[in-house]
Amino acid sequence: MNSLKTITFIGSGNVATHLANALFHKGLTIKQIYSKTLSNATTLANQVDANSCTSLNDIETGADIYIVSIKDDEITNILPQLSIKNELIVHTSGGISIDVLQSFQNYGIFYPLQTFSKHQNIDISLVPFCIEANTQENIEQLVGLAKTLSENVQVVNSEQRKKIHLAAVFACNFSNYMYTIAEDILNDSKLDLNLLKPLIKETADKIEWTPAKEAQTGPAKRNDQEVIKNHLTMLAHSKDYQDIYKLITENIIKKS
Amino acid sequence: MNSLKTITFIGSGNVATHLANALFHKGLTIKQIYSKTLSNATTLANQVDANSCTSLNDIETGADIYIVSIKDDEITNILPQLSIKNELIVHTSGGISIDVLQSFQNYGIFYPLQTFSKHQNIDISLVPFCIEANTQENIEQLVGLAKTLSENVQVVNSEQRKKIHLAAVFACNFSNYMYTIAEDILNDSKLDLNLLKPLIKETADKIEWTPAKEAQTGPAKRNDQEVIKNHLTMLAHSKDYQDIYKLITENIIKKS
Numbered sequence: 001m002n003s004l005k006t007i008t009f010i011g012s013g014n015v016a017t018h019l020a021n022a023l024f025h026k027g028l029t030i031k032q033i034y035s036k037t038l039s040n041a042t043t044l045a046n047q048v049d050a051n052s053c054t055s056l057n058d059i060e061t062g063a064d065i066y067i068v069s070i071k072d073d074e075i076t077n078i079l080p081q082l083s084i085k086n087e088l089i090v091h092t093s094g095g096i097s098i099d100v101l102q103s104f105q106n107y108g109i110f111y112p113l114q115t116f117s118k119h120q121n122i123d124i125s126l127v128p129f130c131i132e133a134n135t136q137e138n139i140e141q142l143v144g145l146a147k148t149l150s151e152n153v154q155v156v157n158s159e160q161r162k163k164i165h166l167a168a169v170f171a172c173n174f175s176n177y178m179y180t181i182a183e184d185i186l187n188d189s190k191l192d193l194n195l196l197k198p199l200i201k202e203t204a205d206k207i208e209w210t211p212a213k214e215a216q217t218g219p220a221k222r223n224d225q226e227v228i229k230n231h232l233t234m235l236a237h238s239k240d241y242q243d244i245y246k247l248i249t250e251n252i253i254k255k256s
Numbered sequence: 257m258n259s260l261k262t263i264t265f266i267g268s269g270n271v272a273t274h275l276a277n278a279l280f281h282k283g284l285t286i287k288q289i290y291s292k293t294l295s296n297a298t299t300l301a302n303q304v305d306a307n308s309c310t311s312l313n314d315i316e317t318g319a320d321i322y323i324v325s326i327k328d329d330e331i332t333n334i335l336p337q338l339s340i341k342n343e344l345i346v347h348t349s350g351g352i353s354i355d356v357l358q359s360f361q362n363y364g365i366f367y368p369l370q371t372f373s374k375h376q377n378i379d380i381s382l383v384p385f386c387i388e389a390n391t392q393e394n395i396e397q398l399v400g401l402a403k404t405l406s407e408n409v410q411v412v413n414s415e416q417r418k419k420i421h422l423a424a425v426f427a428c429n430f431s432n433y434m435y436t437i438a439e440d441i442l443n444d445s446k447l448d449l450n451l452l453k454p455l456i457k458e459t460a461d462k463i464e465w466t467p468a469k470e471a472q473t474g475p476a477k478r479n480d481q482e483v484i485k486n487h488l489t490m491l492a493h494s495k496d497y498q499d500i501y502k503l504i505t506e507n508i509i510k511k512s
Contacts (some may be wrong), residue, residue: 072480095475095483113455115462115473122458128451154451163445164452166487170497171438171452172459173474174504175431180468180511182427189419195369195384195410196420196427197464202371202378203428204460208453210373212436217371218429219351224328227351231422240507247503248430251496255436 002144004064011069012040014116024048094165108133220252258400260320267325270372280304350421364389384408476508
């Protein structure tokens with residue numbers, strides 16, 4: 001059961017926008033949206049029937065929970081300026097320690113494991129939420145809130161959350177960089193990434209039912225030295241791409 | 257219009273299985289399935305109402321097209337043993353030159369850009385087919401055949417096909433290796449890749465509507481040195497993963 005009924009957001013970016021809208025549509029009350037940029041604050045506030053503010057001093061106490069959803073490197077700057085006392089406060093970042101919140105009495109992490117874009121709909125019921133908090137009671141409160149949104153709520157510790165974040169960098173940020181290199185190579189030959197999209201989609205889908213290690217295919221997996229040599233020659237114009245190709249190929253061969 | 261009505265497959269692996277079944281279901285006649293392993297040949301032959309054979313000498317002439325779909329490094333060994341004369345012969349490999357077929361009179365490439373697993377259904381109508389051949393007439397015949405299966409048929413030259421294959425190594429093989437590393441990191445913390453699957457899926461979906469370069473997110477993109485330093489420390493137990501993290505991160509920073 002969720003006991004957190006009134007919510008204030010500090011931040012109005014992609015994560016805040018998706019969370020605030022999703023919580024609003026579940027019938028919760030969004031009290032305030034803070035953003036240092038007025039138009040951002042009011043855009044989101046209008047969507048979720050909330051008040052907006054652009055000064056941290058204008059954030060009212062008394063909400064059941066304060067969700068800090070701003071850029072990682074701004075979190076530690078903003079926290080000392082908040083006049084929150086006993087209320088529960090969380091941030092939504094995978095990479096920032098829970099310790100940054102330890103000057104508060106009730107605090108935690110409310111980390112949705114998804115990449116959000118403002119204008120792209122996400123089925124939030126499928127998004128895993130990683131929960132962490134300073135007391136068992138706060139954990140339970142946050143789990144209750146997360147369960148109003150998602151079927152996949154996990155209580156993790158700081159160590160695990162850091163590992164999840166690191167793993168996500170490989171699985172998502174670095175995969176996307178592999179797509180970028182592919183895009184670059186294709187554009188060079190007047191081709192475009194559309195050609196590879198069904199293959200990219202299938203590669204991502206495949207791990208639904210096969211461990212990634214077993215799903216590995218390609219010249220490195222087969223240790224096909226002739227193809228590998230040809231590929232390295234084709235990459236001669238870009239030492240960066242050549243180095244990446246070489247390093248990942250060596251790794252796959254070593255593991256095969 | 258497709259004028260290639262009777263087809264013999266040399267090979268019975270994943271690609272041959274998907275292609276033979278798809279062509280059979282479009283009403284084409286599969287004459288023979290060759291595999292050096294009898295059970296593989298008969299399994300596929302039974303699915304598509306064809307004869308099976310395990311000796312290259314038993315492959316009959318007179319089919320409209322011979323589709324060689326075997327492991328890359330076996331193609332050049334097997335071709336000189338075939339007694340095909342004027343009939344059209346193709347291979348299905350992205351990485352093998354069309355020149356390996358030049359002792360034949362009519363030859364080409366019939367390259368489906370997808371990763372096939374035997375027991376996984378694929379919507380073949382969405383699979384891009386890359387076509388190449390030694391004459392314009394053969395190109396048209398192969399395009400006709402490919403169009404019976406797919407809405408996405410492209411005539412490419414050898415140079416482009418090699419680039420597509422190289423790009424696919426980055427976009428698919430190397431992405432999958434990034435998933436493998438993520439899986440490894442999570443397993444180390446008694447977590448599993450399920451946690452990241454919605455995120456992986458969304459990362460792959462995102463490039464449907466955003467160029468990969470613009471979709472890049474993460475600590476490297478933000479040049480967040482503190483997070484990067486922490487991640488490298490967390491990877492201290494694996495120099496391999498540390499090196500990959502470092503190299504890709506440096507690349508993303510340089511390009512941002």
